Amino acid sequence: MxxxxxxxxxxxxxxxxxxxxxxxxxxxxxxxxxxASFLAFYLDGITKFGLNNGTSRNNNIQLGLYDEAECYAAAQFGAASALIASSGYLAAQLTVKFFCRSEGLLYAPQTHPALWAGQKPTTEGNFSEWARKSLEKINTSDQKDWVLISNSLNNLFPEHYDFSFIKEILPGKSVILIIDDSHGIGILDGGKGIFDQIPKTAEVEVIVVASMAKALGLDAGIILGSEKVIRQLKTSNEFLGASPPAAAGLYAFMQAExxxxxxxxxxxxxxxxxxxxxxxxxxxxxxxxxxxxxxxxxxxxxxxxxxxxxxxxxxxxxxxxxxxxxxxxxxxxxxxxxxxxxx
Structure with a gap:
């Protein structure tokens, strides 16, 4: 090659x-x-907001555009709330580090390295087998709290994953489902991505992370979830200590529907x-x-x-x-x- x-x-x-x-x-x-049209939006954004913003999101003086962009993105992709970070990798690591624990952590096959909590997971087999085994393990265990981590699809050997199995998780369990939709957001479901397609159950808290650098064309990352989850993630050191993406790009994103x-x-x-x-x-x-x-x-x-x-x-x-x-x-x-x- x-x-x-x-x-x-x-x-x-x-x-x-x-x-x-x-x-x-x-x-x-x-x-x-x-x-050309997106570049024009971006150049307009540079004129309004400059090339970058080197301050953290907990600075006492903030560009209101970041909150506006997060509200706009949440509405566009079907979530209650959103957090926008400087990259998809940061968005994924921020989420994984906040919610992962030593027990009850189940990785789907082919999960992207951005979601690894340390060394490469050893999961084998295909997604359907993993979903079946995970459901059985959760439902037959005395353990209540679980974290499931997966891509939304396989973009190398194209396959769209089916998350309907979470509807069969028994009452009394508490599951965090973290899905990387970097290749689906902007494409799947008319551009909304996978968030709105995941079954809603009382037992499962769904969190979608994604790079915005692929279909959406932005050097940024996004986390979609409930208001409670996003509020929690915004207290993390990774969020508070990192500079946000360029405001010009988010401005262009909001003009480009x-x-x-x-x-x-x-x-x-x-x-x-x-x-x-x-x-x-x-x-x-x-x-x-x-x-x-x-x-x-x-x-x-x-x-x-x-x-x-x-x-x-x-x-x-x-x-x-x-x-x-x-x-x-x-x-x-x-x-x-x-x-x-x-x-």
């Missing part, structure tokens, strides 16, 4: 060593980093077009723009046609590459047709 180091930002077409390639990789699902919707509609149309033309051995989730193929030669074959796709070894550097086509709204129907012909 050859590594490529770009001198220019990602887009649908990139230039390497004086040769142009179509690019189908990355996580800029809605094309926000190169979107129509833009996000338009780009998502375009992305879903492109994804449906590609899905209708591929063979059954491709693995994908309808409505999610990532397509996995088990053929280890697809990267080299497409490279010969001046097309670059995502390809890297997983789960460790000695593993075989995982080859995936990742679509973005910055692609055109012509780009999709060219990709289909090359396949």
């Amino acid at each position: 050859k590594n490529f180091n770009l001198k220019m930002p990602f887009s649908s077409s990139i230039t390497l060593e004086e040769r142009q390639y179509l690019y189908f990789g990355g996580t800029a699902y809605l094309g926000i980093p190169q979107h 129509d833009l996000y919707r338009q780009e998502l509609e375009k992305l879903l149309e492109l994804s449906a077009r590609f899905a209708s033309q591929i063979t059954p051995d491709w693995q994908y989730v309808p409505g999610f723009p990532v397509f996995y193929h088990p053929d280890g030669k697809s990267f080299e074959r497409l490279l010969a046609h001046s097309i670059l796709i995502s390809s890297f070894p997983y789960p460790d550097p000695k593993s075989e590459p995982v080859n995936r086509v990742v679509l973005s709204s910055w692609h055109t129907e012509e780009n999709i047709n060219q990709l289909i012909l090359a396949l």
Whole structure:
């Protein structure tokens, strides 16, 4: 596998060593980093608020924009309250460190490293097996308090996880369910992400964390939950001691509701077009723009046609590459047709 180091930002077409390639990789699902309208919103935000804000959120003088952005985000993604941090990693670690305990901690397979509380979890098997075993363990144990941690989906080998099992947790239990929706927020459920799709039960407190740097195009992280949970998390040292993300980005985020919707509609149309033309051995989730193929030669074959796709070894550097086509709204129907012909 050859590594490529770009001198220019990602887009649908990139230039390497004086040769142009179509690019189908990355996580800029809605094309926000190169979107002219979003950049205009961001530049307007810079004019209003400057490049950054180096003060912590417990400073006695605050930009009101941060509270406004958190209220806006909570409403957009279906939560009662929200906390916005400077990165998805910080949002995840803040949450995990606050709620994790030595006992009753259950990690789902493939949980993102940002959610690890120390060393890599040893969970094996698939998500469905983990859900079944976790439910059995919780319901048959004398222990009351539990913490479940999982991604919302598998973006490498596309699979949308089903959390309906939490409805079967017995009364009297107290469960914290922490879900990383970094690849779903802005895409799933019309852009709302997974929070509103998780069953609501008296036994389970649902907390969703996410990077906003993927579909939403912001250098920030978000935590969605109840007012009680968010209020608790805002007392943590990680929140109080860290500088917030740039106010300009959050300003742009709040101006871009129509833009996000338009780009998502375009992305879903492109994804449906590609899905209708591929063979059954491709693995994908309808409505999610990532397509996995088990053929280890697809990267080299497409490279010969001046097309670059995502390809890297997983789960460790000695593993075989995982080859995936990742679509973005910055692609055109012509780009999709060219990709289909090359396949």
